[in-house]
Amino acid sequence: xTKVAVLGGGSFGTTLAHTVASAGRACTLWSRDEExxxxxxxxxxNPRYFQDRPLSPDLRATSxxxxxxxxxxxxxxxxxxxxFREVARALGDFVRGDQVILSATKGLEPRTHKRxxxxxxxxxxxxKVGALxxxxxAREILDGQPAATVVxxxxxxxxxxxxELLHAPRFRIYGNDDLLGVELAxxxxxxxxxxxxxxxxxxxxxxxxxxxxxxxxAEIQRLGVKLGADPLTFSGLAGIGDLLVxxxxxxxxxxxxxAGLAKGETLEAIVERLGEVAEGINTARVCKELAxxxxxxxxxxxxxxxxxxxxxxxRDALEDLMQRRPRYEAIDLxxxxxxxxx
Amino acid sequence: MRAEDKERAVxxxxxxxLASARDAKAVEAAVADTIYHERRRLEKEKPSRSRDAAxxxxxxxxxxxxxxxxxxxxxxxxxxxxxxFAREVLGNFDPRVYHYSTKLLPLMLSGLLNATSPTxxxxxxxxxxxxxxxxxxxxxxxxxxxLKERGTLIVTPTHLSNLxxxxxxxxxxxxxxxxxxxxxxxxxxxxxxxxxFMHNLGAYKVDRRKTARVYKDVLKEYAAVxxxxxxxxxxxxxxxxxxxxxxxxxxxLGLLGAGVRAYVNNLRGGRxxxxxxxxxxxxxxxxxxxxxxxxxxxxxxxxxxRYIIMDDEFAQPLRIYSFLNRIFELDSxxxxxxxxxxxxxxxSVTREGISIDGRGRAIDTTRYVLDKSGKPxxxxxxxxxxxxxxxxxxxxxxxxxxxxxxxxxxxxxVFEMLRANEKDADLYRFLRAxxxxxxxxxxxxxxxxxxxxxxxxxxxxxxxxxDRIRGRxxxxxxxxxxxxxxxxxxxxxxERRGDRIVPVDRNLLYYYRNRLLGFDFEKDLSRNGAEAxxxxxxxxxxxRLRSPGEVPA
Numbered sequence: 021x022t023k024v025a026v027l028g029g030g031s032f033g034t035t036l037a038h039t040v041a042s043a044g045r046a047c048t049l050w051s052r053d054e055e056x057x058x059x060x061x062x063x064x065x066n067p068r069y070f071q072d073r074p075l076s077p078d079l080r081a082t083s084x085x086x087x088x089x090x091x092x093x094x095x096x097x098x099x100x101x102x103x104f105r106e107v108a109r110a111l112g113d114f115v116r117g118d119q120v121i122l123s124a125t126k127g128l129e130p131r132t133h134k135r136x137x138x139x140x141x142x143x144x145x146x147x148k149v150g151a152l153x154x155x156x157x158a159r160e161i162l163d164g165q166p167a168a169t170v171v172x173x174x175x176x177x178x179x180x181x182x183x184e185l186l187h188a189p190r191f192r193i194y195g196n197d198d199l200l201g202v203e204l205a206x207x208x209x210x211x212x213x214x215x216x217x218x219x220x221x222x223x224x225x226x227x228x229x230x231x232x233x234x235x236x237x238a239e240i241q242r243l244g245v246k247l248g249a250d251p252l253t254f255s256g257l258a259g260i261g262d263l264l265v266x267x268x269x270x271x272x273x274x275x276x277x278x279a280g281l282a283k284g285e286t287l288e289a290i291v292e293r294l295g296e297v298a299e300g301i302n303t304a305r306v307c308k309e310l311a312x313x314x315x316x317x318x319x320x321x322x323x324x325x326x327x328x329x330x331x332x333x334x335r336d337a338l339e340d341l342m343q344r345r346p347r348y349e350a351i352d353l354x355x356x357x358x359x360x361x362x
Numbered sequence: 363m364r365a366e367d368k369e370r371a372v373x374x375x376x377x378x379x380l381a382s383a384r385d386a387k388a389v390e391a392a393v394a395d396t397i398y399h400e401r402r403r404l405e406k407e408k409p410s411r412s413r414d415a416a417x418x419x420x421x422x423x424x425x426x427x428x429x430x431x432x433x434x435x436x437x438x439x440x441x442x443x444x445x446x447f448a449r450e451v452l453g454n455f456d457p458r459v460y461h462y463s464t465k466l467l468p469l470m471l472s473g474l475l476n477a478t479s480p481t482x483x484x485x486x487x488x489x490x491x492x493x494x495x496x497x498x499x500x501x502x503x504x505x506x507x508x509l510k511e512r513g514t515l516i517v518t519p520t521h522l523s524n525l526x527x528x529x530x531x532x533x534x535x536x537x538x539x540x541x542x543x544x545x546x547x548x549x550x551x552x553x554x555x556x557x558x559f560m561h562n563l564g565a566y567k568v569d570r571r572k573t574a575r576v577y578k579d580v581l582k583e584y585a586a587v588x589x590x591x592x593x594x595x596x597x598x599x600x601x602x603x604x605x606x607x608x609x610x611x612x613x614x615l616g617l618l619g620a621g622v623r624a625y626v627n628n629l630r631g632g633r634x635x636x637x638x639x640x641x642x643x644x645x646x647x648x649x650x651x652x653x654x655x656x657x658x659x660x661x662x663x664x665x666x667x668r669y670i671i672m673d674d675e676f677a678q679p680l681r682i683y684s685f686l687n688r689i690f691e692l693d694s695x696x697x698x699x700x701x702x703x704x705x706x707x708x709x710s711v712t713r714e715g716i717s718i719d720g721r722g723r724a725i726d727t728t729r730y731v732l733d734k735s736g737k738p739x740x741x742x743x744x745x746x747x748x749x750x751x752x753x754x755x756x757x758x759x760x761x762x763x764x765x766x767x768x769x770x771x772x773x774x775x776v777f778e779m780l781r782a783n784e785k786d787a788d789l790y791r792f793l794r795a796x797x798x799x800x801x802x803x804x805x806x807x808x809x810x811x812x813x814x815x816x817x818x819x820x821x822x823x824x825x826x827x828x829d830r831i832r833g834r835x836x837x838x839x840x841x842x843x844x845x846x847x848x849x850x851x852x853x854x855x856x857e858r859r860g861d862r863i864v865p866v867d868r869n870l871l872y873y874y875r876n877r878l879l880g881f882d883f884e885k886d887l888s889r890n891g892a893e894a895x896x897x898x899x900x901x902x903x904x905x906r907l908r909s910p911g912e913v914p915a
Contacts, residue, residue, distance in 0.1 A: 112721055117707075117729035145719040147707060147730060147748065174750075176743050 022048045022080075024185050025092035027107060029056045029081070030296065031069045032124060033098035035158040036186075041079035043188040049081045050088035052099075057081040073162055086114050094120050094185045096152060097140070100297040101127030104136055108143035115144045120178040122171065124152045126206035127299040128306040135203040148178040151199060152186075153206035153258040155265035157272070161191060168192035170258040172202035194257060201249030205240065205259040209266055210274045210300030211307050211321045212236035216267035217278020218327070218334055232320065233260075233267050238349070239318040243307070246314045274300035281327055282334050304328050319344060363452065363543065363566075367591050372448045375583045379444040379576060386433035392576050393440050397424050399574035440576070447580040451545075451566050496689060499533045501700035501763055505713050506641050509703055510539060512715035513637030515594040516621050516706075517542055519698075520610055520644050520760050521603045523651045524676040527565070530596060530643070533698045543588050544596035545581060545617075564593075578616070585617055589624035589638060590631070599756060605660035607653070607873035609644070609760050609880055613753040615746070621706035622745045626731045629738040637727075639711055640752060642701035642759035646828075648694040648767045649850050650873075651675050651685045657873035661793070688850040694767070699826065701759035708751040761880050766816050766827040769855075772843025773874035775809045776800065776856055776863060778887045780871075793869055799862040806836030808887065813839055815886050825881060847874065 026037040029051030037049035051057045059067045060081035064074050082088050089095045089111060099107050104125055115121065121144065123136035134142075140149040150173030161167050171182040171193055179195040187193045196202050215236065219228050240263075241254040253259055266272040270279075277298045280290035291298070308325040311318040323341055326332035363371060383389045401420050407413050426439060509515060519530055527546060534542055541564035548569045568581060589595055601614035621638045628636030650656070655674040675681040689696070702710055707730055709717040717725040730748065733739035779800050784792055817832065819825045831839060840863070847855035853867040855874065865871050 109721065112719060112723060116726060118732045142720045145709070145717075145723070145725040147751065174747050177741065 022046050022088070022092045023094065024048075025050060025089040025095045026098060027085070027089065027095065027111075028098035028100075028124075029053065029060070029066060029068070030098060030100070031158040032156065033096075034060075034066045034069055034075065035156075035162045036096060036098065036124065036152075037079055037081075038075045039161060039188045039191050040186060041076035044078075045185055047079055048088045048092070049079060050085055051081060051083055054083040057083040070159070070162060085110055089119075090114050092119065094122070094181060096122045096124050096186075097136070098124040101125050101129060101136065101299055101302065102297070105129065105139045105143060108139050111140075112144035115146050117145055117147060119146055120148045120150070120173075120175075120181050121146045122150045122152045122173075122178075122182060123203070125299075126153060126203075126210060128207045128303055130302055130306060133306050133310055135200070135207070137199055137203060148173065148175045149199075150175070150178050150182065151203045151206065152182070153202050153262065154194075155257060155261045157265060157269055159271060164190050166190050166192075168194060168257055170194045170196050170202055170256065172196040172199045172258070174199055196253060196256065196258065198250040198253045200247065201244055201253030202258040204244045204247060204249055205254055206262060207299070207303050208240040208243065208307055208321070209236075209259075209263040210298070211304045211324050212240065212263060213266035213272055213274035214278040214281075214298075214300045214304065214324050214328070215320050217272075217275040217280070218282045218337075219278075220270070220275065221279035221282020222334065222338075229267065233263060236267070236320050237263055239316075239320055243311060243314065243316045243318060246316050247310070273298040277301065278324075287328060300324075301328055363588060363591075363593060367593075368452055371584065371587045371591065372445060372452065374587045375448045375580055376441055376444045378583045378587075379579050380437060380441055382579065383437075383440060386436065389433060389436045389440050390427065393423070393427050393436060393443065396443055396574040396576045397427065399577075400572070403571055403573070444576055444580055447572075447577050448584065451568070451580060451584055496694070496696055497529055497533050497536070497698060498695045499537055499698045499700070501643075502641075502702050503537060503700050505703055506639075506700055507537070507539075508713050509639045509641075509711070509715055510594060513635050513639050514589050514592055514624070515542075516589065516618075516638060516640045517594065517596045518599045518618070518640055518642055518756055519596070520764075521598040521600045522607075522645055522647060523603060524674075525651055525682070526598070526603075526645055527596070529645065529696055529698060531564070540594060542596040543593045544598075545585070564596075582616060582620055585620035586623040586627065589620060590627050590633070592635075595620070599753065603652070603656060605656050607650070607657060607660075607876040609757075609764055609877065611757060611880065613756060615749045615753050618753060618756075619745060619749040621752070622731070622748050623740060625706050625727075626738050626740045626745075629728060629731065637715055638706050639715070640704040640706060640756070642704070642756050642763065644697075644699045644701070644760050644763035644765070646697040646699070646765035646767060646826075647689075648692060648769050648828075648846050649685070649688060651682065653870055653873050654851060657869045660873075661790070661869060685850060692846055692849060693830075694846065695828065697765040697826075697828070699763040699765060701763045704752060704755055704759070706752060707748045708753075708755040762824055764825055764877070766825060766831065766878065767846070768828065768831050768839060768842040769846040770874050770877040771812060771816070771831060772805075772809060772840060772847065773855065773871050774878045774883060775805060775812055775887070776865060777871050777875035778884060779805065779808060780865060793872060795868070799859070799864040802840065802858065802861045802863055805863045806840050808836075809839045809843070810834075810836030812883060812887065815883065819881065 023045045024040045024047045026033050026040070026047065027050045029049060033049060037047050041047040049060065056067060059065065060075065060079065064077050064079070065071055066075065095111070095115070097104065097107060104123070111121070121140050123140060125136045128135060129139060137149045137151055140146060150171055152169055152171050154169035156167055156169050167190065169191070171179050171186070173179050174197060176197070183193040183195060212232065215232055216229060219232060237254060237260055241251055241259070244254060245251050266274060269275065273294055273296055276294060277290050277300060280293070281287070287301070291301070304321060304325045307318065307321045311321065319341055323332070323337040327334065327337050383392050397420050401417065404413055404417050404420070423439060423443070427436065430436060506515065517530070517534070519526060527544065531542065543564045543566065545568040546565040548567060566584070585595055585597070597617050599613040599618050600610035604610060621640060625636060625638045652675045675685070705711050705717045705727055707727060709719065709725055709727070711717050717727050719725055728738060731738045733741065780798055781792060784795060784798060787795065813831060813834065816825060816827050820827050831842070844856060844858055848857055851867065851870055855867050855870040856863060856865050
């Protein structure tokens, strides 16, 4: 009987399902695409991602959601945020209150600004919901390189079950009860990752990157804390951990969006070329709305939003950021001071 | 509680308290903690024979705890202590007296006065109209009526006044409900007459001065046990009366958790009707008996709050009498509004007693409480999470079912407008200020705007409003509000002087205004204010109105 159902045959869903199956636990991968499911069962390869890489022969795939998730003690949803609610609603037809459901999607719903775990709560009867988030470049995990992730839930038994069923020799699980903080950190960091891609595209050096990561963390933490997150979450794997990797790895999708913009490509062309969803594009809009609603200063995110959606030039965005008034570093001290300008 | 159930309840409560102390160390710690807290409490009391006897008995227990070393003796000691607490809590309940008491309840309110002033009461009694016309029970009463047959109810009301439990007891009796078991503070038992009625309305005694862990466990377990025995319970999830006047935002979850515990035990015991249903109730008054004392306490410096207030308006029968008279004189209603029922996990429940998810699909709630082996079992942390979620749903329900009254509407507008004019002052300075007034016409306009906004929100089912303010014009609303706010308290809250509206008691103004917090009306008013300012500038009219700034809650 299936122990773990992974929903979504994208790069991360495939990787997670493979990791679990390789560790000897019955795992079913659901893909909306019948062809993908069939190919995985027949050839043990995902025809869309990592075609060079054979998947665990024990991994089963299906395009029937109920078959995949009905009795699985643990369900991990790894579909793009734009399709998340729909999948959650379909799950709601058969999911039961003792099942644990995790979101592995790092995004926020447009307009409602809701987190993925909130969508799970709204669309199913499950209470034991949570999120899986951390510095997890799919390719590296698939190659068996050491990695770790955070499982966050308000329910301790949900965290314990997830750790038991998801851990693998090269894949560690850490628990966290700050679900809100972990989800926000995972979603918001994608906006900063786009800015980091811009630095790469402009050929800027490590000082600039370090500046971006540090101040980027400060502002997403500022918003997170305002919304009720634990500030310490942002110093953990799901916070600085994830931010570091997405801001430095050229494999990150959001990073590639920024790099493309810096090289003068249009957003449409970049999205077309990526083939997969870069959550940061949507999150930048949500982030701007949240920041305005809660009165939180997020200059970097605002710059990224203007780059993406208002056609601001890269040079101007950078100039705006560098010309801001001097201020203190501490996140809760929003105090700036005058310096004479030349 | 019926006599035969009472012995069962005591035994069961004591057994559970003992079971929660797993080993010898835990037993010793529980006993030592109780001795410490009880001795400390008693030492602070005025010397009396009963106090001295109690102290001696704790000294004796202390000696026994120290001299005996085996676990069995220590367990017996714990059992003895828990049994004493349980018996003290349970008190007496006689169903025949219940029936009799509820019938007399309207009279009892005035009967209270007999204790102090028989002549006064006799003189005024004929003028007292019936309580029945004043207490309006509305909302999902029919659903609750169905559910009481399908399972056990936990009625969870907001808490403003010590009159709440009497009003609730009466309202539910009048609607044909069986008595609600509830814990009432000792101060409600000090008057022998009221104490008699309280007991017989299903009240059990809660002594909030007792802070020992064992005592609190006895209370919590008693709530669960009585639910399991099929007694509908009443919990005030806010813990105490709202000091600020605002609707409860944070709840005390300890007692509320009895819902899940009882449900799990019912499943384990294979009971026929295992379900527990939570009924949110919002109480809305035009005036609040103890408003002056409560807001005073709220405004005391941090750390000086009194958790237990023994000497407030409720302890003054004449004050209660005057309060009731004013309510009658105003032709005012007390609303007791039942919200949609919830299960102990915070899910909605249908009239048929079935829990449903956000999309209306039936939920098998037994699944929430299975342990690893697939059997229903309690799990402390898990169940606390469920209770936390239930608490969040209750807070939402409290707001949706609040009824806006003329007094709160006017208080809100006047407070926000004044605050906007004096926004540089911190809250405390603002409340102490004696200058400052408003133009009647401005207040009238803003009050009508807010009334329109309230009605729009009511149409969405997010709040309710008193019929007597629906559709009314600004001047009417202001006059009705002034009348209510001027009739009962020692000082008027606000008054009219010519064409000016003048705050007289700003603390009370703040108190009544706070009832409408949590609906974002502040923002509406500030938008309105900004518009008014713009038009004032163009028309050259009154420029006094400024947009209100943030008000610290």
